[in-house]
Amino acid sequence: MSIRIVNPGAMTTVQDEGRFGYMDSGISESGAMDKYSYRKANYLVGNKKDEAALEITLMGPELIFLSDNVFGYMGAEMEATLDGEDVLRGRTYLAREGQTLKFGFAKNGIRAYLAFAGGVDVPVVLGSRSTNIKCSIGGFEGRKLQAGDVLEIGPSRYLNHGVNRLLKRRAEQKIYQSEIQVRVILGPQDDYFTENGLLDFLNGSYKVSTDIDRMGIRLEGKTIEAKAPTDIVSDGITFGSIQITSSGMPIILMADHQTTGGYAKIATVVSEDLQYLAQARPGDVIRFQKVDITDVQKWNYFDFLTSIYESNPGLEMIYYPEAVHAR
């Protein structure tokens, strides 16, 4: 089973959950920017949640099915059509061999996730199928898609018997607002900023600039005052780190972030809210709401079990040996 790209669109790449375990070699995680939409797209077509899909940015591709397949898309609304018939977000469709799927411009949100039953079957590189353009690895030949590329689609057990069941699947679609509030946890370098700087960051609003890509989102707004220059001796960066550059402007680092960086990081976006940033368009307004780590991680199964077994040492060894190691 396969598809052929007729027109790649602005920036279409193969992505999955991400590439983990190589950050200490300078290889960042990559993976879908909007994990919610990506996982739901996989759900629609009966895939495991970490199967590879296409991430479509701003302007969609045109592709031809070289064999029958079930597909569905989530994320940005992109005026998709299958041989001229409307294709809606959050639904599942059966495409026949030779049919053309065409996406237009993003109308709401900026990134769509197109999943096929069986998943995009590109080689696994360092544990992932995600495209990392900077390192030229993963995805389709380590690059964004081009016209003429033929992508293999893996086998799906649903295609023999369960197509009708798949076609009934639905996923709830989010409507993306132009004013976004995201939760942040202050740190690790919030102590580099003055009280006024922190207040401006938390009470102000910041506009999404045109400088946005898979590496980061550059924001515009009130300068964030620091006690001293924000250059630091490099330390680690994660998906969602908010760096303040020497000009006092924030950059939110996204899936293709560099692994280490030399600017102070005032805060980090809560992982669940990254999906909204992944859909932010230039001109959108972002506000930051401070939360504590303990608010986000209120209840934890592991902690709960551990606390029970800790108060009953006899049980520990028999039923929950991990608790012993974790101490």
Added chain:
Amino acid sequence: MDVRYLPAGDEALVIEFGKTIDEEINNSVISMAASIRNRKIKGVREILPTYRSLMVFYNPKKISYVRLVSTVKSLGYKDKDEAESKRTLIVPCCYDDSFGPDLSDMSTELGLSREEIVKIHSAEKYKIYMMGFLPGFVYLGGLDKRINIPRLKTPRTKIPARSVGIGGAQTGVYPVDSPGGWRLIGSTPLDFYDIKREHPILCEAGEYIRFKPIFRDEYDDIRREIELGNYKNEYEEAVSMTGR
């Protein structure tokens, strides 16, 4: 040492040993990274050691921040150098004009002959403090002050992979073609990053490297051996022979 435990969002913990580039601080980072790896803490996804801190990525569904902090606090680490257990990679380097276009300017600015610059650069055993920025990029400590030199005012748009350079108080190797502002002094035939290899990254933080001057024809020979898959990396074995 005042160790700080800081959240970097809800999926990463930063263990900060200091704010500066310092050997004891970095030894602690590397040693703590080893302790965490050995403990195999459930829910810990990966570890990123840097100059002065350690980022621990975890799955909050498997371990909470509070739990993780209390677990890592119980682990031991050393701020002493564990050099005797670490190997030193010999990095052949050709300091020819074609590879080191900035050598003549540096010679004028530093008041040292080219031979002296090469001699100083290749005398030192450099510690890999951390890796990052590009795949396989090594941040090396210990560059002799006599050959510290500011970066180019206007960075080059493309520096070829395997170029060896100096930027400020740092020296290193560009693992892939990349823009950059370091002064170029030579090139190594070794690939610090090669995705086709079983281990794409040549070294890891905590190890050492030493540059060894070679002539152009040796460079070409080694390059040919590497492309044929016949080249064996050369190491200076640690005295205690406990290295890998």
